[in-house]
Amino acid sequence: MIKVGILGSTGRVGSLLIDDLEHDEQARVGAVHVFDKLTKQLPEDTVVTNDMKVLFDSSDVIIDFSAPGATEALLTEVVENGARKPLVIATTGFTKHQQNLLIEASKLVPILYATNMSLGVAVLNKLVALASKTLADFDIEIVEQHHKHKVDSPSGTALTLAEHAADARGLVLDEVRVSGRDGQIGARTKDEIAVMALRGGDIVGRHTVGLYNDGEFLELNHTATARNTFSKGAIKVAKWIIAKEPKLYSINDALGL
Ligand SMILES: NC(=O)C1=CN([C@@H]2O[C@H](COP(=O)(O)OP(=O)(O)OC[C@H]3O[C@@H](n4cnc5c(N)ncnc54)[C@H](OP(=O)(O)O)[C@@H]3O)[C@@H](O)[C@H]2O)C=CC1
Numbered sequence: 001m002i003k004v005g006i007l008g009s010t011g012r013v014g015s016l017l018i019d020d021l022e023h024d025e026q027a028r029v030g031a032v033h034v035f036d037k038l039t040k041q042l043p044e045d046t047v048v049t050n051d052m053k054v055l056f057d058s059s060d061v062i063i064d065f066s067a068p069g070a071t072e073a074l075l076t077e078v079v080e081n082g083a084r085k086p087l088v089i090a091t092t093g094f095t096k097h098q099q100n101l102l103i104e105a106s107k108l109v110p111i112l113y114a115t116n117m118s119l120g121v122a123v124l125n126k127l128v129a130l131a132s133k134t135l136a137d138f139d140i141e142i143v144e145q146h147h148k149h150k151v152d153s154p155s156g157t158a159l160t161l162a163e164h165a166a167d168a169r170g171l172v173l174d175e176v177r178v179s180g181r182d183g184q185i186g187a188r189t190k191d192e193i194a195v196m197a198l199r200g201g202d203i204v205g206r207h208t209v210g211l212y213n214d215g216e217f218l219e220l221n222h223t224a225t226a227r228n229t230f231s232k233g234a235i236k237v238a239k240w241i242i243a244k245e246p247k248l249y250s251i252n253d254a255l256g257l
C-alpha cells in the first residue's frame with residue numbers, strides 16, 4: 001500500500017482526502033500534518049505530526065492542499081534539509097518567491113503542481129488555448145466564482161486559464177491582465193484579459209472563459225459540483241507520480257492529455 005502524507009489535513013479538501021483514502025485499494029493515509037488541532041478520527045497507525053521532517057519520513061508521497069506558507073515550509077524541507085519524496089501540490093496563491101522555490105524543489109524530487117485537479121479543467125485549458133488562438137480578434141474575459149471562505153483571489157485555476165489564453169496569443173499575462181474595473185476606465189483595449197472573482201455561499205468552483213466579438217460570443221464553462229472531484233483527482237495523480245524522476249510535472253502529463 002502506498003502511504004500518503006497529507007499537508008492541510010484538517011482543511012475542506014484535506015479531510016476529504018482522508019475519507020477517500022479509507023476506501024482506496026492501493027493507497028492509505030500514512031501521516032497527517034496538523035497545524036492547529038486534529039478534528040477527525042484516523043486509522044490507528046496514522047502518524048500525526050506538525051513536523052515536516054516526520055511527515056516526509058512517514059510518507060511515500062505527499063499531497064498538499066494547505067496554504068502558501070505551509071507549502072513553502074514543505075518545499076524548504078526539500079531544498080534545504082534533504083527531504084526526498086514525490087509531491088502533489090494543489091495549494092494556490094503563491095508569491096513569486098514561492099513559485100521559484102517550487103521550481104528549485106522539482107530539480108530534486110518529482111512534483112506535480114496543478115491549480116485544479118479535475119479532468120474537466122485540464123481539458124478546458126486546452127479548449128481555451130485553441131479558442132484564443134483561433135478566435136484571434138475576440139475579447140477574452142474570465143470570471144471565477146467560489147465559496148465565501150476562499151482566501152486567495154483570483155483563483156489559481158482562473159490564472160492558469162488566463163495563462164493558456166495569453167500564451168496562445170503570444171502575450172505575457174502580467175502585461176495584459178486586468179483585475180478590476182471601476183470609474184472612468186476608458187474603452188477596453190484589444191489585448192487585455194480580465195480575470196474577475198465572485199465570492200459567495202458554498203460554490204465549489206466555477207470558471208467561465210468568455211470570448212466576445214461583434215455579432216457573436218463563445219463561453220466555455222466548467223463547474224465543480226462536488227469538492228471530492230479535487231481530492232480524488234489528487235489521489236489519482238499521486239499514484240502516477242510515485243515512480244517518476246525529479247521534474248515539475250503538469251496534470252496533463254499524468255492524465256496523458
Ligand atoms: N488544485 C486544486 O484542485 C484545488 C486547490 N485548492 C487549494 O487548496 C488550498 C486549501 O483549500 P481548502 O481545503 O479549501 O482550505 P482550508 O482553509 O479548508 O484548509 C487549509 C488547510 O491548511 C492548513 N494550514 C493553514 N496554514 C498552515 C500553515 N502555516 N502550516 C500548516 N498548515 C496550514 C489548515 O490548518 P488549520 O485548519 O489548522 O488552520 C488547513 O488544514 C487552497 O490554496 C485552495 O485554493 C482547493 C481546492 C482544489
Ligand SMILES: O=C(O)C1=N[C@H](C(=O)O)C[C@H](O)C1
Pocket residue numbers: 092115116146150154155156157158204205206
Ligand atoms: O479554494 C478552492 O475552493 C479552490 N481553489 C482552486 C483554485 O484556486 O483554483 C481550485 C478550485 O477552483 C477550488
